[in-house]
Amino acid sequence: MSKLLEVTGLHASxxxxxxxxxxxxxxxxxxxxxxxxxxxxxxxxxxRALCGMIKRSGTIRYDGNDIGSKATExxxxxxxxxxxxxxxxxxxxxxxxxLECGAMTRSSRAEIARDMEQVYHWFPRLRERRAQQxxxxxxxxxxxxxxxxxxxxxxxxxxxxxxxxxxxPMIVQEMFSILRKVNEEEDVAMLIVEQNAxxxxxxxxxxxxxETGGIVMSGxxxxxxxxxxxxxxxxGY
Amino acid sequence: xxxxxxxxxxxIATGGIYACMAxxxxxxxxxxxxxNFAQGEMAMFSTFIAWQMLAWGxxxxxxxxxxxxxxxxxxxxxxxxxxxxxxxxxVLSHIxxxxxxxxxxxxxxxFIWDFTIKxxxxxxxxxxxxxxxxxxxxxxMIAVTMTVLVMLFLFFQYTRVGLAMRAAAENPASARLVGxxxxxxxxxxxxxxxxxxxxxxxxxxxxxxxxxxMMLSIxxxxxxxxxxxxxxxxxxAVFGGFMVGxxxxxxxxxxxxxxxxxxxxxALFLIVxxxxxxxxxxxxxxxxxxV
Amino acid sequence: MSANxxxxxxxxxxxxxxxxxxxxxxxxxxxKIMRTAGVILLAIGIAAPFLSGNFLIxxxxxxxxxxxxxxxxxxxxxxxxxxxxxxxxFYAVGAYTAAIMMDxxxxxxxxxxxxxxxxxxxxxFLFGLPALRLxxxxxxxxxxxxxxxxxxxxxxxxxxHWTSGVMGIVISKPDAPFGLPLNPDQWxxxxxxxxxxxxxxxxxxxxxxxxGRALMAIRDNPIAAGSMGVNTPLFKSxxxxxxxxxxxxxxxxxxxxxxYISPDSFTFTLSVALVVGLVVGGVGWxxxxxxxxxxxxxxxxxxxxxxxxxxxxxxxxxxxxxMYAIPTGLGGLLKAALTAxxxxxxxx
Ligand SMILES: Nc1ncnc2c1ncn2[C@@H]1O[C@H](COP(=O)(O)OP(=O)(O)OP(=O)(O)O)[C@@H](O)[C@H]1O
Ligand SMILES: [Mg+2]
Numbered sequence: 124m125s126k127l128l129e130v131t132g133l134h135a136s137x138x139x140x141x142x143x144x145x146x147x148x149x150x151x152x153x154x155x156x157x158x159x160x161x162x163x164x165x166x167x168x169x170x171r172a173l174c175g176m177i178k179r180s181g182t183i184r185y186d187g188n189d190i191g192s193k194a195t196e197x198x199x200x201x202x203x204x205x206x207x208x209x210x211x212x213x214x215x216x217x218x219x220x221x222l223e224c225g226a227m228t229r230s231s232r233a234e235i236a237r238d239m240e241q242v243y244h245w246f247p248r249l250r251e252r253r254a255q256q257x258x259x260x261x262x263x264x265x266x267x268x269x270x271x272x273x274x275x276x277x278x279x280x281x282x283x284x285x286x287x288x289x290x291x292p293m294i295v296q297e298m299f300s301i302l303r304k305v306n307e308e309e310d311v312a313m314l315i316v317e318q319n320a321x322x323x324x325x326x327x328x329x330x331x332x333x334e335t336g337g338i339v340m341s342g343x344x345x346x347x348x349x350x351x352x353x354x355x356x357x358x359g360y
Numbered sequence: 361x362x363x364x365x366x367x368x369x370x371x372i373a374t375g376g377i378y379a380c381m382a383x384x385x386x387x388x389x390x391x392x393x394x395x396n397f398a399q400g401e402m403a404m405f406s407t408f409i410a411w412q413m414l415a416w417g418x419x420x421x422x423x424x425x426x427x428x429x430x431x432x433x434x435x436x437x438x439x440x441x442x443x444x445x446x447x448x449x450x451v452l453s454h455i456x457x458x459x460x461x462x463x464x465x466x467x468x469x470x471f472i473w474d475f476t477i478k479x480x481x482x483x484x485x486x487x488x489x490x491x492x493x494x495x496x497x498x499x500x501m502i503a504v505t506m507t508v509l510v511m512l513f514l515f516f517q518y519t520r521v522g523l524a525m526r527a528a529a530e531n532p533a534s535a536r537l538v539g540x541x542x543x544x545x546x547x548x549x550x551x552x553x554x555x556x557x558x559x560x561x562x563x564x565x566x567x568x569x570x571x572x573x574m575m576l577s578i579x580x581x582x583x584x585x586x587x588x589x590x591x592x593x594x595x596x597a598v599f600g601g602f603m604v605g606x607x608x609x610x611x612x613x614x615x616x617x618x619x620x621x622x623x624x625x626x627a628l629f630l631i632v633x634x635x636x637x638x639x640x641x642x643x644x645x646x647x648x649x650x651v
Numbered sequence: 652m653s654a655n656x657x658x659x660x661x662x663x664x665x666x667x668x669x670x671x672x673x674x675x676x677x678x679x680x681x682x683k684i685m686r687t688a689g690v691i692l693l694a695i696g697i698a699a700p701f702l703s704g705n706f707l708i709x710x711x712x713x714x715x716x717x718x719x720x721x722x723x724x725x726x727x728x729x730x731x732x733x734x735x736x737x738x739x740x741f742y743a744v745g746a747y748t749a750a751i752m753m754d755x756x757x758x759x760x761x762x763x764x765x766x767x768x769x770x771x772x773x774x775x776f777l778f779g780l781p782a783l784r785l786x787x788x789x790x791x792x793x794x795x796x797x798x799x800x801x802x803x804x805x806x807x808x809x810x811x812h813w814t815s816g817v818m819g820i821v822i823s824k825p826d827a828p829f830g831l832p833l834n835p836d837q838w839x840x841x842x843x844x845x846x847x848x849x850x851x852x853x854x855x856x857x858x859x860x861x862x863g864r865a866l867m868a869i870r871d872n873p874i875a876a877g878s879m880g881v882n883t884p885l886f887k888s889x890x891x892x893x894x895x896x897x898x899x900x901x902x903x904x905x906x907x908x909x910x911y912i913s914p915d916s917f918t919f920t921l922s923v924a925l926v927v928g929l930v931v932g933g934v935g936w937x938x939x940x941x942x943x944x945x946x947x948x949x950x951x952x953x954x955x956x957x958x959x960x961x962x963x964x965x966x967x968x969x970x971x972x973x974m975y976a977i978p979t980g981l982g983g984l985l986k987a988a989l990t991a992x993x994x995x996x997x998x999x
Contacts, residue, residue, distance in 0.1 A: 393788070451787060462923075
């Protein structure tokens with residue numbers, strides 16, 4: 124297997140405040156990696172750095188290209204969809220307009236319509252609320268919308284920041300099975316940040332554990348899952 | 361009764377101009393969260409360009425689209441060259457840059473075309489309809505502004521670029537995350553605002569005559585309209601513009617104390633009153649938002 | 652949206668840094684530099700009218716008058732965080748107060764200054780009341796409207812008996828009192844100089860006082876200030892009043908020095924010039940007012956030298972370039988320079 128995303132020596136800072144101190148990690152083509160760590164470890168920052176939302180340095184190779192100095196919108200146009208922390212809903216637009224925005228970089232109207240049907244099929248709640256102003260959706264509905272909007276890009280790589288945030292346990296299961304389906308059927312690679320380490324380790328093939336801006340542990344998801352010490356020290360479950 | 365009808369029509373006709381200026385102001389405000397104090401001067405300059413082309417003998421039906429295109433390009437250029445390099449400099453620095461822009465455009469127009477007042481022919485000719493109730497130019501003003509406004513509404517509501525512009529204005533960070541080139545959307549907004557201003561300038565010039573300072577009070581009425589409707593609502597701004605036009609004319613006619621000389625202070629009064637009692641404007645809704 | 656404040660007040664910024672820096676020597680030397688600069692400026696200021704022609708003296712006097720007006724605007728914007736694009740209105744009220752008192756009632760020019768100040772304080776305070784509900788760009792908008800409307804207001808026919816409408820009022824130039832060996836221009840220069848100095852000292856004391864701290868607290872965090880028991884509405888209106896007082900006194904002086912006023916002396920260009928002066932000098936840095944005054948007095952002349960027909964465009968271009976180069980004005984530049992300096996001496 125070859126790597127879709129390969130990151131070496133990733134540094135990032137907010138102004139003068141340095142948060143990431145040289146991370147190395149990767150995502151296989153069609154694979155799922157997960158980034159675990161305590162609150163404030165720098166997981167969100169890592170995802171932001173990957174798609175150029177904050178100042179960063181180091182090499183970020185995506186699909187053979189160096190995207191370390193590309194603008195966010197250009198990275199997205201290369202097929203990287205980011206479900207941000209806080210969902211990033213366009214609150215003043217309707218649900219459907221939000222989804223259309225997700226497909227903004229694509230041109231085939233027919234394909235977009237088909238994918239719209241598909242995400243409505245996966246998230247029937249969104250179909251019910253299609254004409255509603257997205258800012259008035261419930262928190263969980265907005266989370267579904269964020270994931271659905273990312274899918275509308277037809278991405279090759281998805282960066283998911285706590286996709287289960289605010290979702291009811293049953294919906295979480297459903298959402299992860301949707302992600303699994305997308306991963307298997309569409310060959311979409313994923314980098315998932317999750318508090319829900321138990322669930323995501325079932326899904327992922329590789330895991331990286333982050334602590335105060337550095338990677339302290341990495342391995343296959345199974346290794347991390349089965350290692351009592353790591354679980355107790357870093358994942359707390 | 362006849363007087364009332366006439367004043368209402370005049371109000372709607374000039375109100376359309378204010379609506380255009382208000383819309384231009386709101387479009388830029390939504391994109392960059394600053395008020396473009398040079399909006400009026402940009403429109404004035406566009407009008408001079410139209411005048412120049414007419415003087416060269418270019419037919420009217422060609423002058424208007426050409427002016428709109430040139431103004432659009434000018435608006436984009438100003439955004440790219442002047443505003444963008446400012447980045448997120450403080451509000452007051454932006455205000456100073458707008459003042460500088462104001463001075464440059466005003467001085468340039470005076471330099472090229474001098475400061476004497478010039479008559480500007482109406483594209484709709486002289487004459488009037490319905491026994492003098494409404495002049496041809498007024499009919500034209502109402503028709504053109506309505507067309508422009510409806511077209512803009514359709515553009516924003518039903519095209520992908522329109523949607524992208526709305527998304528970029530509302531949440532630039534999220535817009536980037538779906539691959540929208542936010543910088544270009546802002547430039548596009550500037551271009552469109554300049555083009556709308558050009559239409560407004562051409563339509564009002566036959567009434568106020570052409571000179572470099574012609575747009576200052578028009579811009580103020582535009583601001584009043586924008587405030588009345590809510591700076592965050594393009595539709596509201598349009599309604600606000602029409603309402604300011606109507607209020608201005610009716611008050612000027614029926615309240616003798618106001619007459620001609622207090623017309624401009626009405627705009628001030630409207631702005632302050634609306635802002636004080638209803639800061640979001642009559643139509644600006646505070647977006648219901650869950651955090 | 653908050654004002655682009657650079658420093659709290661002159662002298663305070665370096666002094667404050669001194670507290671937080673491990674080596675206070677750097678800060679003291681900064682304060683020393685500032686004090687030396689102040690003394691030199693004072694000396695130049697006293698010598699200038701004996702070394703220059705009457706027209707230059709007139710220009711320098713106008714520069715100081717603008718500086719006083721900008722100082723007032725700085726109290727409002729820099730210290731209290733409220734915008735005004737309409738301070739030309741208060742300048743006009745001050746100017747008309749002085750002119751009408753002298754023209755209609757034959758009152759001595761010196762008496763017009765405190766009266767203009769008091770009237771403008773009241774007018775400013777009253778304008779500050781509705782302004783309480785406005786913030787940032789909205790306040791800028793409302794005051795911009797005020798600026799555009801100002802000349803119209805002074806043209807109104809009901810007031811024509813007082814204002815002489817568009818004709819304006821001519822004032823005669825006062826001579827130096829007590830047989831001082833000064834010509835009228837020199838006398839007005841020194842009068843303005845003294846008032847300017849007084850205004851500056853008062854402003855500094857205001858900034859250092861409890862009231863000043865309350866004003867700055869409101870600027871930095873209105874909600875916190877409110878919860879700390881600061882009467883926010885009162886202080887914000889007060890800031891408007893005091894600010895208008897300064898600008899009104901400047902307007903009265905301006906009327907006396909120029910010897911003529913009419914509604915079109917106070918177009919929105921004046922209001923806008925004051926804002927430009929404020930920003931160029933540095934929002935929140937009180938001595939910046941002097942540099943701002945110099946900018947709006949002399950740079951248009953320089954622009955005229957550069958290109959007669961396009962002087963407005965050149966002036967506008969200079970303004971824009973200034974904002975690219977020093978978006979926080981001279982005050983911001985100075986602060987950055989001092990910080991760099993003290994950092995360097997710290998590393999030594
Ligand atoms: N905009 C910002 N400005 C300054 N510091 C920030 C900013 N955003 C995050 N930080 C800091 O960076 C560090 C990492 O934050 P980050 O959001 O990446 O954590 P996280 O791992 O995503 O945590 P969580 O699980 O709570 O979401 C934290 O110490 C945080 O305080
Ligand atoms: Mg996070």
